[in-house]
Amino acid sequence: MAYNWNWGVFLQPTATGDDTYLGWMFYGFKMTIALSLSAWLIALAVGAVVGILRTVPNKLLAGIATAYVEVFRNIPLLVQLFLWYFVMPELLPEQLGNAFKQTNPILQQFLASMVCLALFTSARVAEQVRSGINSLPPGQKNAGLAMGFTLAQTYRHVLLPMAVRLIVPPLTSEFLNIFKNSAVCSTIGLLELAAQGRQLVDYTAQPYESFIAVTLAYLTINVVVMFGMRWVEARVRVPGYIGAK
Amino acid sequence: MHEFDWSSIPNALPFLWDGMKISLEITLSAVVFGIVWGTLLALMRLSSVSVLSWFAAAYVNLFRAVPLVMVLLWFFLIVPHLLERLFGLPPGSDVRLASAIAGFALFEAAYYSEIIRAGIQSVPKGQMAAASALGMTYGQSMRLVVLPQAFRNMVPLLLTQGIILFQDTSLVYVSALADFFGAAYKVGDRDGRLVELLLFAGVVYFIICFAASRLVRHFQNRLKTA
Numbered sequence: 002m003a004y005n006w007n008w009g010v011f012l013q014p015t016a017t018g019d020d021t022y023l024g025w026m027f028y029g030f031k032m033t034i035a036l037s038l039s040a041w042l043i044a045l046a047v048g049a050v051v052g053i054l055r056t057v058p059n060k061l062l063a064g065i066a067t068a069y070v071e072v073f074r075n076i077p078l079l080v081q082l083f084l085w086y087f088v089m090p091e092l093l094p095e096q097l098g099n100a101f102k103q104t105n106p107i108l109q110q111f112l113a114s115m116v117c118l119a120l121f122t123s124a125r126v127a128e129q130v131r132s133g134i135n136s137l138p139p140g141q142k143n144a145g146l147a148m149g150f151t152l153a154q155t156y157r158h159v160l161l162p163m164a165v166r167l168i169v170p171p172l173t174s175e176f177l178n179i180f181k182n183s184a185v186c187s188t189i190g191l192l193e194l195a196a197q198g199r200q201l202v203d204y205t206a207q208p209y210e211s212f213i214a215v216t217l218a219y220l221t222i223n224v225v226v227m228f229g230m231r232w233v234e235a236r237v238r239v240p241g242y243i244g245a246k
Numbered sequence: 247m248h249e250f251d252w253s254s255i256p257n258a259l260p261f262l263w264d265g266m267k268i269s270l271e272i273t274l275s276a277v278v279f280g281i282v283w284g285t286l287l288a289l290m291r292l293s294s295v296s297v298l299s300w301f302a303a304a305y306v307n308l309f310r311a312v313p314l315v316m317v318l319l320w321f322f323l324i325v326p327h328l329l330e331r332l333f334g335l336p337p338g339s340d341v342r343l344a345s346a347i348a349g350f351a352l353f354e355a356a357y358y359s360e361i362i363r364a365g366i367q368s369v370p371k372g373q374m375a376a377a378s379a380l381g382m383t384y385g386q387s388m389r390l391v392v393l394p395q396a397f398r399n400m401v402p403l404l405l406t407q408g409i410i411l412f413q414d415t416s417l418v419y420v421s422a423l424a425d426f427f428g429a430a431y432k433v434g435d436r437d438g439r440l441v442e443l444l445l446f447a448g449v450v451y452f453i454i455c456f457a458a459s460r461l462v463r464h465f466q467n468r469l470k471t472a
Contacts, residue, residue, distance in 0.1 A: 004331070071456060072452065074455075074459075075413075075451065075452045075455035075456045075459065076413075076448050076451050076452050076455070077413035077414070077416040077417075077427070077451055078413070078416075079416045079417055079419060079427060080416060080427060080444070080447055080448050080451055081448070083431070083444050084444055084445070084448055087440050087441065087444060088440070088441045088444050088445060091248040091441050092248055092441075180313075181311075181312070181313040181314070182313070183313075184313035184314075184315040184316055185313075185315055185417065187315060187420075188315075188419060188420060195313060195315050195316055195319065198316070198319070199319060199323075202323060208323060208324050208327065209324065212316075212319070212320055212323075212324055215316065216312055216316060216320075219311060219312050219313060219316060220308075220311050220312070223311040224311075
C-alpha cells in the first residue's frame with residue numbers, strides 16, 4: 002500500500018474544469034488574506050476606542066468598555082462565528098435580516114466572518130491599548146492636565162503617541178493570530194485556505210500534498226507577517242525605553 | 247423578528263451535559279499532557295545540547311505558526327491513514343477521534359512550553375548557581391530548586407491558558423466529535439431551533455469562562471500578597 006506521491010496534481014484541471022487545483026488554493030489564499038486584513042483594520046479601530054474608554058475617568062464608559070471586552074473574550078471564536086452567521090440575521094429587524102439573507106452567499110459568509118474576527122480581535126487589541134496607556138507613568142497625564150490640556154488633548158498629544166509605539170510588539174502577535182483564527186471561518190463554508198485544503202483532499206485523493214501545501218501557505222503568511230512587523234517594530238521603537246534594545 | 251421557543255433545551259439537557267463532559271475531558275487531558283510535554287519541551291529548548299534545543303524550537307514554532315483548525319484536520323484526516331499504513335491496522339478501525347484529541351494536546355503543548363520557558367527564565371540565575379555550588383546535579387537543581395519556584399510564578403498564566411484551551415475545544419467540531427458545542431448544534435439543527443441553542447451555548451461558555459477567569463484573578467491577587 003505504498004502512497005503515490007504526485008505533486009503534479011496541482012496543475013491538473015479541477016473536476017469542475019474551470020481552474021487548476023493550484024488556482025483553487027490561490028483563491029483560498031487570497032480569501033484568507035482579504036478576510037484577515039479587512040478584519041484587522043476594523044479590529045484596530047474598534048480596539049483603540051474600547052481600550053481608551055477603559056482608561057477614562059468615567060465609571061459608566063469604562064464599565065461599558067470592560068463589559069465589551071469580557072463578552073468577546075469569554076465566548077469561543079467558533080460560537081461567536083455561528084452567532085454572527087446563523088443567529089444575527091434572525092434577530093435583526095425583518096427587512097434587514099431578509100436583505101442579508103438575499104445577498105450572494107459568499108458575501109454573507111465573508112461579512113459574517115469579517116465582523117466576527119474583527120470584534121473578537123478588537124477585544125484583545127483593546128486590552129493591549131489599555132495596558133499600553135496604563136504602563137505610562139501617571140505623571141504624564143497629570144503633567145498634561147496641569148499644562149491646561151483638556152482630557153482629550155492629553156490623550157491626543159501626550160498619552161497616545163507614546164502608548165501606540167509601546168504596544169506594537171504585543172500587537173504583532175494579535176496580527177499573527179488573526180490569520181490563524183481566520184481558518185475557523187471554514188466551518189461556515191467560506192472557501193478560505195483551510196477549506197480549500199479540505200476540498201482538495203476530497204477532489205484529488207492526494208491528501209498529503211494538499212495538506213502540506215496549505216500548511217506551507219500558512220507558514221509563509223506567518224513568516225512574512227513576522228518579518229514585516231519586525232521592521233515596523235524597529236522603526237517605532239522608543240529609544241531608551243524598557244524593551245527597546 | 248424571530249419568535250423564541252426555548253422548549254427544546256430542557257429535554258436536551260442530558261445530551262448537552264454529555265457533550266460538556268467531553269469538552270471538560272478534552273480540556274483536562276490536554277492541560278495535563280500540555281503541562282508535562284510543555285515542561286519537557288521548555289527544558290529541551292533551554293538545554294545546552296543543540297539537537298534538543300533545535301528540535302524544541304522547531305516544534306514550538308511550527309505548531310504556533312499553523313491554525314488549530316489545520317492541526318485538527320491533519321490529525322483527523324491524515325494521521326489516521328498514516329497510522330493504519332505504518333502499523334497495518336485494519337482499515338476502518340476508528341482512531342480518528344483519539345487522533346484528533348492527541349493533535350489538540352500536541353498543539354496546546356507548544357503554547358504551554360512558551361509559558362513554562364518564560365517561567366523558568368524568570369527565576370534568578372543565582373538560584374541555579376547556588377544549587378550547583380551546593381553540589382546538586384543539573385537535574386536536581388532543576389527539579390528541587392528552579393522548577394518549584396518557576397511553577398509558583400506561572401500558576402495564573404497556566405490557568406488562564408487552561409481557560410483559552412477550554413474555549414478552543416469547541417473547534418473539535420471540525421472532527422465531528424460531539425463536545426458541548428457540537429451537541430448544542432446538533433440539537434438545534436434537529437429541532438430547527440438553531441438560534442436558541444447557539445445563544446444558549448454562548449451564554450454557557452460565557453458564564454463558565456468568566457467565572458473561571460475571575461477565580462484566577464482572585465487567586466493571583468492572593469499569591470501576590472502572600
